[in-house]
Amino acid sequence: MYRITMETIDYLDAEEEDGEEGNDLVYKTFVTKYMKQNRPVIINNYIQHHWKCFETFRKKNGNINIEYLLQKFKDIKQVPVVQSSSSYDNNTTNMTFREFIKLIKSSSFNNETNNNSQKDDKKNNSFYYYLKDWHYCIECKKNNIKCEYNTPIYFENDWLNEWWNKKGHANISSTIINEEEKKKKNTTRTTTKTIEEEESQSDYKFLYLGLKNSYTPLHHDIFLSYSWSGQIQGRKKWYLYPPNQTKHLIDIHGTVARTGIWNDLSKDEQIKYPGIQTNVHPIIIIQYPNQLIFIPSGWYHEVYNIDETSLSINHNWFNQYNLPMVWNHLKNEWKDTIKAICDLKDIMDPISFQNECLKLMNRNTGINIVEFQQMLSWRINKQQVKVEEEVGEEADNSKSNFTSTTLNVNEIEVVENIITEIYELLLL
Numbered sequence: 001m002y003r004i005t006m007e008t009i010d011y012l013d014a015e016e017e018d019g020e021e022g023n024d025l026v027y028k029t030f031v032t033k034y035m036k037q038n039r040p041v042i043i044n045n046y047i048q049h050h051w052k053c054f055e056t057f058r059k060k061n062g063n064i065n066i067e068y069l070l071q072k073f074k075d076i077k078q079v080p081v082v083q084s085s086s087s088y089d090n091n092t093t094n095m096t097f098r099e100f101i102k103l104i105k106s107s108s109f110n111n112e113t114n115n116n117s118q119k120d121d122k123k124n125n126s127f128y129y130y131l132k133d134w135h136y137c138i139e140c141k142k143n144n145i146k147c148e149y150n151t152p153i154y155f156e157n158d159w160l161n162e163w164w165n166k167k168g169h170a171n172i173s174s175t176i177i178n179e180e181e182k183k184k185k186n187t188t189r190t191t192t193k194t195i196e197e198e199e200s201q202s203d204y205k206f207l208y209l210g211l212k213n214s215y216t217p218l219h220h221d222i223f224l225s226y227s228w229s230g231q232i233q234g235r236k237k238w239y240l241y242p243p244n245q246t247k248h249l250i251d252i253h254g255t256v257a258r259t260g261i262w263n264d265l266s267k268d269e270q271i272k273y274p275g276i277q278t279n280v281h282p283i284i285i286i287q288y289p290n291q292l293i294f295i296p297s298g299w300y301h302e303v304y305n306i307d308e309t310s311l312s313i314n315h316n317w318f319n320q321y322n323l324p325m326v327w328n329h330l331k332n333e334w335k336d337t338i339k340a341i342c343d344l345k346d347i348m349d350p351i352s353f354q355n356e357c358l359k360l361m362n363r364n365t366g367i368n369i370v371e372f373q374q375m376l377s378w379r380i381n382k383q384q385v386k387v388e389e390e391v392g393e394e395a396d397n398s399k400s401n402f403t404s405t406t407l408n409v410n411e412i413e414v415v416e417n418i419i420t421e422i423y424e425l426l427l428l
C-alpha cells in the first residue's frame with residue numbers, strides 16, 4: 001500500500017457558468033487560484049459540451065469507437081508508438097494508424113482472456129503499446145481531417161503554441177513563394193523540406209491512445225511548461241509530486257528516479273533514493289472521461305492507463321504566469337550547453353562557438369535562447385498592436401475587463417527584462 005498524501009486536488013465545474021459570457025467565473029477562479037498559484041486542478045464537464053470527439057470517438061456504451069477512428073485516420077501513414085515493458089525500457093517505433101489498431105485489438109483480446117493485474121503483467125514481461133506524443137493537429141491539417149476538439153478557454157493563453165503556429169504559417173507562405181519562384185524560373189529544384197522547415201511545423205499539441213497498463217514514466221514537462229490533458233475515453237491514474245519534493249526524486253548525480261512509488265523501486269534504487277520513502281507524498285488522482293486536468297509547472301508526475309483503452313488530448317504551454325520558471329530552466333540549459341562543449345571554445349572564433357552552442361541547445365532542448373527572445377519580442381509586439389487597434393475603437397463596456405491574455409505593466413517589464421538578459425548573455 002502506498003501512503004495517502006495529505007494534499008488533495010480541487011475540482012471546478014465548467015457547468016457553473018456566469019451568465020451569457022460563458023465560463024467567466026470558473027475561468028477567473030482557474031486563473032487566480034490555480035494557474036497563478038501553480039496548483040493542480042481538475043475541471044469537470046467542459047469536454048462533453050465542447051468537444052465533438054467526445055461523441056464520435058466513443059460508442060454509446062463509453063467504449064472506444066475503433067471503426068470511427070479507423071475510418072477517420074485511414075490515410076495516416078505514421079504514428080509514434082512506444083512499447084513499454086516491465087523493464088521500463090521504452091522504444092518508440094513508427095507504424096500506420098491501422099497497424100496500431102491491429103495491435104490494440106490483439107492485445108485487448110489477450111488482456112481479456114488473461115485478466116492480469118498490473119503486477120502480474122509486469123512479472124509476465126508483457127509489452128504495453130502506447131501511441132503517444134502524436135502531433136495530432138498538425139497531422140489533421142496535413143491530411144485535411146477535422147480535429148473535433150478545441151483548446152479549452154482556460155488554457156487559451158498559450159504563447160508556446162501561438163508561436164509555433166505563427167512559424168508554421170510563415171513557413172507555409174515561404175513554401176508557396178518557393179513554388180511560385182520555381183514555376184517562374186522553370187527550375188526542377190527539389191521541394192524536399194530542410195530540417196529547419198520540418199521543425200518549424202511542430203507544436204506541443206498531442207493525442208495519446210494507450211492500452212491498459214501503458215504509462216508515462218516520472219518526468220516534468222518540457223521547458224517546465226504547464227500541461228493540460230483532456231480525457232475522452234478510459235481512465236488514467238496520476239501521481240503528482242509537488243515541487244518541494246523534487247529533491248528527493250533526484251539522486252546525487254542528478255538522475256531522476258524511475259518512479260516515485262517507493263514499493264515499485266528495487267532494493268538498489270531504494271538505497272539511491274532514500275528520501276522517496278520518507279518525504280515523497282504524491283497526490284494520487286483517478287481521471288475520468290469528461291475531465292480536464294491541469295498540471296502546474298515543475299510538478300513531476302507519472303501517469304498510468306488503467307482501463308482497457310485510454311484516449312486523451314494534451315498540450316504543453318506557458319504564459320506570463322509561469323514565464324519566470326520557464327526562463328530559469330532555459331537559462332540553465334544554455335549554461336549547461338556552453339559547459340558541454342567548452343573544449344571547442346579555444347579552437348573556434350567566438351561567433352562560430354556561439355552559433356554552435358545555439359544549434360546544440362536547439363537540438364537538445366527544442367528551442368534556443370535566441371528563438372526564445374524572438375518569441376517574447378513577438379508576444380509583446382502583438383499586444384502593442386492590439387492596444388493600438390483598440391484605441392481607435394469605442395470602448396466596449398459590456399465585455400469583462402478580466403482577461404488573462406493582456407499583460408499588465410509589471411508583466412511587460414518581466415518580459416522586457418528577460419529579453420535584455422538574453423542580449424547580455426549573447427554579448428561576445
Ligand SMILES: O=C(O)CCC(=O)C(=O)O
Pocket residue numbers: 208215216221227228229236295301303304312314315
Ligand atoms: O497521459 C500520459 O500518459 C502523459 C501525459 C502527461 O505527462 C502530461 O499531460 O503532462
